[in-house]
Amino acid sequence: MEGLIFYWSCWAFWIYLTFILEKQNPFRVKLATIVLIALILSNIQFMVGEFEIQASGLFILCICYLFISQEKRGGIIYFFICSFIITIAYVTFHLFEIFDPIWIVFKKEWMMGIALWYLAILLQKTLKGRLIIIFAGGMQGEILYAYILNKFQFPYLIGEFAYLDVCSLTALLLAGWSTLENAGTILQNHFHFFEKGKQKSS
Template sequence: MGGLMFYWIFWSFWVYLTFLVDKKNPYRGKLSAIILIVLLLSNLQFHLRGFDIHASGLFLLVICYTFISQEKQRAIIYYFICSLIVSIGYVTFHLFEIFDPVWIIFKKEWMMGICFGYLSILLQKTLKGRLLITICGTMQGEFLYAYTLSKFPFPYEIGGFEYLDVCALISALLVCWSALENASTYIQTHYHFFEKEKQKSS
């Protein structure tokens, strides 16, 4: 069933942000509202110039552009380059799936989640940056892929549930990876602290 992974992951994010994250966190309210709006818009779609577009995907793209526009000029240029790399990779993946599906060795959603999650980790150092270039790049890739398919008799919904599943999975993998990175930093910091305490006591 398309969208099942999206609903599970996004509802989990919303519950965590709403009930478990510290209320003083500046991103808590914004992210909770964004996730809730995406969930509400997931079944809404419209037709524009021959393309079927899901409102949730378009909303995510606008939000990403808004966050990126608040950065410094050099950072905006780098975000643009990174998202363009992700977009090209996203379209290439889908085209290879059509013309040479043999190389899809396991479930497509997981292959895309791992590939683009790893790519965003290589391109950005922070969780915020990784999420922005991933969502922005994949959604731009959706438009480019739909435009490519428009030359053939293949119907395609931009930002549909198939895309939302992949987007949610990549986001979950990036959050888990970020948690592991922070956990290792926390352990190293406290390990050195305890080592110093032992040295002082001895």
């Protein structure tokens, strides 16, 4: 069922932001609001000229552009270069799926998610940067792919649940990788805390 990964990951993230994350976190309310709006807009479609767009995908793209606009000029340029690389990879995968589907050896969402995950790790160092280029590049890829299909009179819903599933799956993989990257620091702080406790008790 398309959209299942998106819904499960969004609700899990919203529950974490609302009930688990410390209330003093400055990004808690903003992120929870973004997730809820994306969920609400996920079943709304509208037409722009010849193209049909799902509202949640366009909303996510606008949020990504908002985050990118807060960077310095050099950072903005680099973000757009990275998102463009993701866009080309996204469109290329879809076109290969049409012209030579035999190389899709297992579920395409997982193949695309792993490919985008690897690219994001190579292109950006922070989890925030990786998520931005994945969601922005993926949505830009949707628009470009729809434009190509429109040349052949093939209808295509931009930002459909397949896109949301791929981006959500990639985001989960990136979050897991970020946890592994920071595991050393977390464990070091954890053991350092216990060592301090032992020294005080002695």
